[in-house]
Amino acid sequence: MTDTAAHAPAATADHGHATATGISNTKLAMWVYLGSDCLLFGSLISTYLLLRHRSTLGPGPKDVFDIPFTSVSSFVLLMSSLTMALAVASITRGDLQRNRAWLATTAMLGGVFIGGQVYEFTTFYREGLGYTTNIFGSAFYTLTGFHGIHVSVGIVMLMSLLVMSIRGSLGPERAEAVEIVGLYWHFVDIVWIIIFTVVYLIP
C-alpha cells in the first residue's frame, strides 16, 4: 500500500505496475479462474462417482481399463510439470535458449499424453464402449474429455509462448507470462492425478 501511495501522483496505480495486492492483474485473474475450474472438475468428478456403478449393461470400468498403459501416460504428464517448472526457472534466469527447449518439451509431453488418450478412447470404442453405450461410457468420456480439452488448450498456450520466444518477444521481463501458463499447466496436472486415482485406481 505504501508503495502504491508513493507512486500515486504519477498515475501508475491503475496501470498494473503497482496493484493494491502486489499481484499482477493477469496472475490474479488466472488464480481466480483456476478456483472456478476446481468447481468445474469437482462437479464432473462427482457426477462420475455417482454414476459409474449404475450402468445396467456393460462394458464397465474393469472390462476396458488398461492400468499399466494409463500409468505410463500419467507419468508422462507428471514429468511435463517438471519441465514446465524448468521452463519458468530458465526464463527467470534469462536463459532463453533453455526456456525454448523446456517449453517445447512440455508441449511435446502434453502431446504424448493427448495421443495416449486418443489411443485409449479408440481402443475402448473398439472394445464396445461408445459414448452412448451406457452410463459409465457417457460419464467416463465426458470427464476425461473435458480434461483432455484443458490439456490441449494448455498445449496451444505453450506453443504460442514458443512462437513468441522464437520471434524475440518473450524476454526475461515477460517471465510472468510463462509463470501464468505454468500455473494453468500444473493445475491441469493436479486434476489428472485426482482423475487417475478416482477413475482408474479406486475400484
Added chain:
Amino acid sequence: MAIVERPSDVLALPPGGLVTHSPLGVFARPRAKTGWRAWVSTVDHKRIGIMYGVSALFFLVIGGVEALLIRAQLAAPDQKLLSADLYNQVFTMHGITMIFLVVMPMGAAFMNYMIPLQIGARDVAFPRLNALSFWTFLVGGIFLNSSWFLGGGADGGWFAYAPQTGVIFSPSHGMDFYAIGLQITGIASLVGGVNLVVTVLNLRAPGMTLMRMPVFTWMSLVTQVLLVFAMPVISVALFLLTFDRLFDANFFNVAQGADPLLWEHLFWIFGHPEVYILILPAFGIVSEIIPVFSRKPIFGYPFMVFSGIAIGFMGWGVWAHHMFASGLGPISVAAFSVSTMFIAVPTGVKILNWMATLWGGKITFSTPLLFSVGLVAMFTIGGLSGVTHAVAPADTQQTDTYYIVAHFHYVIFGGALFGFLGGFYFWWPKVFGYVLNDKLGKVHFWLTLVGFNLTFGPMHILGLQGMSRRIPTYRDGYGFNLWNAVATVGAFVIALSVLVFFVNIVRSKRQAPSLPPPGPDPWDARSLEWSIPSPTPDHNFDDDPVVTQLDDFWHRKYGEDEQGRMVPIATAEEIAMPGDPSRSHLPAPSYWPIVLSLAFPLIGYGLIFNLAIAAVGGAVLLGGMVGWALEPPDDEDLPPHGHDDHDDDGTAAAEPEAVATQEEVTAGD
C-alpha cells in the same frame, strides 16, 4: 465482423515480431467517440454499465409481458387464453428472463458503473473482457428469446429438472435453447466475475484498504466470488443435459440406471448461491442509500461486511432445502433444515443494522430511501416465509404450491428489484447528469409497493389453500377465484408502475435543461463517486484519490468544531476534480469483444440445427481470439507508458500473452 472477409490478414502474424504501430488495417483500434460505433466498440466501464442497464430494462419488459400473460390466464377459473403447452413455455421463459436477463444484468450494471468509481479507479482490470462479458450476455439473452420464433420456448421450468427435460418429455428445441443459452450467459458471468474480483482486489486507490470500501463494493465482491464458483457447476449440469439431448448420452436416462437426483443436486448447488448473487448487490445498494438519507454513517460497518461474507459462505451449505420433497433421508433433511435456519442470522443482522442506521437519523424520505425501506420491509416478509420452508415438515406441505411462488417473489422482486429501483433513483444524476423527478418517483414507488403486495401477498393464501404452481388453470369452486383475481389486478398495477418509471425518465430528461444542474453531490453523500462531476467524466478521476478512512469523502466535507458538533468545511464542488485530466490515459475501444461474442450463438444454433453454422461460429471464435490477441496497443498517439489494456483471456487460449507482450515491447519499460 471483418473476419470472414479477411481471414488471411487475421491469421497471419505480422512479419518481424508482433509490434504493429500502424493505425491502418484490420488491427487498427476504432477511434469513434460518439455515435453507435462508439457504443459498439466501447471498453469504458461506464458505457458498459449503461448498456447492461438498458438491456436489463428491455428484458424486464419482455419478462413482464410474460408475467401479465400468466396472470391473465389465471385471472379466473377455466380460462383458455393460453394452451397448457404455451403456458409451460411462458412461465418457464418468465423465470429464466427475470433471473438471468433482468436481475443479474441489472446488478452487473450497477457493479460495472460504480465499483471503479467507489474504489477510485479509472476502469476495470480488463476493459476488453468487460465488453466481452456484456456482449456475450446480450447475445445469450437474444439467443434464448429467439426460441419463440424457432419452435417454441423452453417448457421445463427455470430449474429444468432432468429427466423431465429430456427429449422424450420435452421434444421441442426449447430446452436446447435453455441449456445452450444459459451456457452462453454463464460464460459472460464467469468472465465478468473474474474481471470484477481482480478489479476490486487490485485497482483500489491508495489508502483504500478492504475495510474502507463502501458496502456496495463489498457486497459486489462477495457476489462476484459466488458467481465465479457457482457458474461452473451449472455449466456442468447444462453440459450433461445438452449431451443427453443432442448426443444421446445417458446421464439422465433412467432406463439405463441414471439417478434423477443428479440434476437436482447440481442445479441447486448452483441455484442457492445464485439467489444470493441476485440479492447481495441490492443489499449493497440499500447500504449506500440508507446512510445518505439518514445523514448517519452505516451502523456497524464491519458487521455489515462480515454478515455479507457469512451469507456468501453459508449459501453453499443450504442447497438441499430445495429438495426436501425428493426423499433425501432424515439426516440430510435435518442437516439442511438447520443450516437453512442459521443463514437467517446474518440476514437478520443486516436488517437490524439498516434499521439502526435509520434510528435517530435526520431522515429525508426521497424516492431512493422509499425503495430502500420498501426492500427492508418486503425482504423481511420474504425472509420469514423462507424460514417456514426451512422447517422440513412444513415445507413438504408448502412445496410446489403458490406459497413458494409468493416467497421467492418477495425476496427477488421485493428484495433485489426494489433495491435496484432505489439505486436507479439514487445514482441517476451521477450517470446521466439530471435528477429523476421525486414526485413521479413517489408515485412509482407507491404503485410498485401496492401492486407488488396485491400480486404476491394473496399467493401465500392460495398456496396454503393448496393451489399448485405451474398449473395452467383451475376449476371453479376450489376457492381460488377471489385471490387469483386480486393477484391479476396487482400484476397490472405493477405494469402501470413500470410505465410511470419510463415516463419519469423521459419527463425528467425533458425538464432537466430548465432546472439547475445536480452538481457532483446532489444528495450530500459519502462515497468517492460523488466527489467527481455529474455525469462522470470519461476518465473518472483527475488524480488518483488518496483515501484515509471509511466514508473519506464525507470527512473531507465535514469536520467538528470545539464542541464536537459537525460543521461543513468544504463543499463537494470545491473537492471535485482539482487536478489535470490530461495525464490520465484510457484504454482504446475495440471491436473484437462484440465479434468474439457473436461466435457463441452461432455455435448454439449450429448445435441445434446444422453443424455447418457451428463451424462458422467456431471460425469466428478462433479468428476473434487471434484478432483480439494481435490488436495493437492503444496509444500510438501518446508517448507509450505502460499497460493500459490489462486484458488476458485466461479462459480461452494463449493469445492474451501475445497482447501483453506487444504492450511490453511497445512500452519498453
